[in-house]
Amino acid sequence: MTLVNILLRVIRAALPLAILYVGKLIIDEVVLLNSTHNTIPSHTYLWKLVGIEFGLAVLSDALSRAVSLVDSLLGDLFANLTSVKIMEHAATLDLDQFEDSVFYDKLERARQQTTGRTILLSQVLSQVQDLITMGFLIVGFVVFNPWLIVLLLAAIVPAFLGESHFNNKSYALTRAQTAQRRELDYTRYLGASDETAKEVKIFNLSGFIIDRFKALSNKFYVSSRALTIQRSAWGTVFALLGSIGYYAAYGYIIYKTINGSITIGTLTFLAGSFRQLRSLLEGILGRFTTISQGAIYLRDYFDFFDIQPQINQPPHPLPFPQPLREGFRFENVGFRYTNSERWANRHLNFTLHAGEKLALVGENGAGKTTLVKLLARLYDPTEGRILLDGIDLRQYDLVQLRQNIGVIFQDYLRYQMSFSQNIAVGNIGEKENRPLIAEAARQSLADALAAKLPNGYDQALGRRFNNGVDLSGGEWQKLALARAYMRNAQVLILDEPTAALDARAEYEVFQRFAELTQGKSAILISHRFSTVRMANRILVLDKGQLLEIGSHEELLAKQGRYAELFQLQAAGYR
Numbered sequence: 001m002t003l004v005n006i007l008l009r010v011i012r013a014a015l016p017l018a019i020l021y022v023g024k025l026i027i028d029e030v031v032l033l034n035s036t037h038n039t040i041p042s043h044t045y046l047w048k049l050v051g052i053e054f055g056l057a058v059l060s061d062a063l064s065r066a067v068s069l070v071d072s073l074l075g076d077l078f079a080n081l082t083s084v085k086i087m088e089h090a091a092t093l094d095l096d097q098f099e100d101s102v103f104y105d106k107l108e109r110a111r112q113q114t115t116g117r118t119i120l121l122s123q124v125l126s127q128v129q130d131l132i133t134m135g136f137l138i139v140g141f142v143v144f145n146p147w148l149i150v151l152l153l154a155a156i157v158p159a160f161l162g163e164s165h166f167n168n169k170s171y172a173l174t175r176a177q178t179a180q181r182r183e184l185d186y187t188r189y190l191g192a193s194d195e196t197a198k199e200v201k202i203f204n205l206s207g208f209i210i211d212r213f214k215a216l217s218n219k220f221y222v223s224s225r226a227l228t229i230q231r232s233a234w235g236t237v238f239a240l241l242g243s244i245g246y247y248a249a250y251g252y253i254i255y256k257t258i259n260g261s262i263t264i265g266t267l268t269f270l271a272g273s274f275r276q277l278r279s280l281l282e283g284i285l286g287r288f289t290t291i292s293q294g295a296i297y298l299r300d301y302f303d304f305f306d307i308q309p310q311i312n313q314p315p316h317p318l319p320f321p322q323p324l325r326e327g328f329r330f331e332n333v334g335f336r337y338t339n340s341e342r343w344a345n346r347h348l349n350f351t352l353h354a355g356e357k358l359a360l361v362g363e364n365g366a367g368k369t370t371l372v373k374l375l376a377r378l379y380d381p382t383e384g385r386i387l388l389d390g391i392d393l394r395q396y397d398l399v400q401l402r403q404n405i406g407v408i409f410q411d412y413l414r415y416q417m418s419f420s421q422n423i424a425v426g427n428i429g430e431k432e433n434r435p436l437i438a439e440a441a442r443q444s445l446a447d448a449l450a451a452k453l454p455n456g457y458d459q460a461l462g463r464r465f466n467n468g469v470d471l472s473g474g475e476w477q478k479l480a481l482a483r484a485y486m487r488n489a490q491v492l493i494l495d496e497p498t499a500a501l502d503a504r505a506e507y508e509v510f511q512r513f514a515e516l517t518q519g520k521s522a523i524l525i526s527h528r529f530s531t532v533r534m535a536n537r538i539l540v541l542d543k544g545q546l547l548e549i550g551s552h553e554e555l556l557a558k559q560g561r562y563a564e565l566f567q568l569q570a571a572g573y574r
């Protein structure tokens with residue numbers, strides 16, 4: 001399509017000169033016919049010329065339409081393709097890259113390429129087309145009088161330089177504002193979205209949010225106002241230069257015609273060419289702004305694609321051991337988040353044995369979730385290493401590793417999709433496997449819920465789309481839990497899996513969990529000691545470090561932190 005587009009444009013580019021030239025021939029012929037009185041003039045040649053000009057005009061119009069058609073089709077394809085490419089690349093990147101605000105800015109700017117810049121391609125092609133047309137017209141000029149070119153250049157060069165100067169300035173401004181623009185978008189989202197409406201109403205936040213939005217958007221307005229005014233003022237000066245150039249050339253051509261050095265046909269040809277050149281130049285200059293802006297923004301797009309993940313598939317990946325023999329051994333593992341001074345985990349030495357159920361206990365921020373993310377290689381340790389059956393975790397096949405570790409995070413997603421899809425995300429390859437989905441739902445107690453929904457497993461969930469039904473917090477959690485049962489993972493990790501469940505559901509969930517994970521390794525993170533005590537061993541974390549490890553009874557007997565926290569919670573029930 002691009003090639004067709006270019007071809008059509010090249011043909012179209014030659015037409016203005018051809019039309020002007022035929023016009024010149026027509027006028028010269030008319031003048032000639034008017035001045036020959038002695039014989040009966042033949043008009044055949046004249047009408048032939050008129051016919052040719054008509055044909056050229058029709059062709060030019062048809063080509064323009066064909067070009068815009070191909071342009072708009074190409075634009076759509078281009079937008080789709082870039083969106084897909086961005087998503088594909090984003091999928092390869094590491095979790096901590098997503099948590100980095102500089103990365104987010106890049107992602108944001110790359111995303112803008114797909115929406116705002118789709119016209120870039122057609123703009124570039126139009127520019128090339130107009131440049132070719134200009135080239136043709138200029139050749140015509142040179143043939144008649146090369147000096148006119150000098151006038152033309154004098155009129156346009158300052159404008160080109162001015163435009164590119166202002167482009168750079170406005171790009172620098174926009175770039176510097178990326179972070180604040182994200183904040184502006186976020187504020188807009190806070191002010192008007194289904195997810196925020198509840199709190200905004202209850203805390204009466206709308207005034208606060210709107211004021212914040214006003215303040216931010218006003219800052220943008222003020223900082224870009226000066227530039228816009230400067231640009232417009234200089235634009236006026238440059239346009240004046242252009243007009244001066246045009247009228248100087250026009251005067252010169254008229255002078256030459258009166259002089260008798262050129263014919264009236266040539267006068268109309270040159271004047272027409274000059275007028276066209278000027279309007280072409282105006283178009284080119286206008287487009288030059290959009291294109292050069294688009295082109296500099298394109299750098300952001302490529303910057304985004306230059307970001308490379310750090311957590312990669314090893315060169316010779318080992319298959320995930322089936323079954324696990326030894327388990328996971330943490331050897332002096334430490335981890336610090338990028339941009340963070342503090343260690344989230346430090347000096348961790350312990351083993352998660354094959355088939356063992358380990359509970360992680362600790363106060364908020366103690367590093368429980370971080371430990372789990374290390375196990376699933378969402379991050380790699382900053383120091384130390386994790387061994388799986390004696391071999392560094394980094395040597396295993398990354399896809400198999402993630403397939404064999406089923407994690408349900410405490411901040412799991414509530415997909416605005418159907419009930420069955422919400423479960424199927426646990427093993428998306430099996431999304432059509434209804435018996436498997438139903439079984440997973442049964443295991444997590446979500447099946448009773450499906451029975452209550454008007455469309456059962458096909459019920460759309462969430463309020464964002466039509467006919468969606470929203471669930472309660474505990475119901476969503478049961479659904480999320482079902483994801484863990486969708487695959488035959490060797491290690492199951494549940495991070496706060498029952499926080500939203502009622503007491504009966506929690507009891508049942510754990511009854512089943514124990515049955516279903518028999519022989520498998522599991523990690524449970526919970527603040528509820530009723531959950532914690534069913535684990536074989538309990539690991540108590542404090543400020544990222546291992547404080548105590550042992551069975552419930554051992555830790556109680558030890559009278560340490562675990563015993564203290566346990567008794568604190570138990571006292572609440574007495």
Ligand SMILES: Nc1ncnc2c1ncn2[C@@H]1O[C@H](COP(=O)(O)OP(=O)(O)OP(=O)(O)O)[C@@H](O)[C@H]1O
Pocket residue numbers: 099337338340344362363364365366367368369370371
């Ligand atoms: N993405 C992140 N970037 C920087 N620091 C983080 C990030 N996630 C967590 N932290 C910090 O790392 C420490 C450990 O966090 P983690 O989420 O592992 O705690 P947790 O024990 O799971 O807490 P909770 O019981 O509240 O869920 C905390 O101090 C937290 O502030």
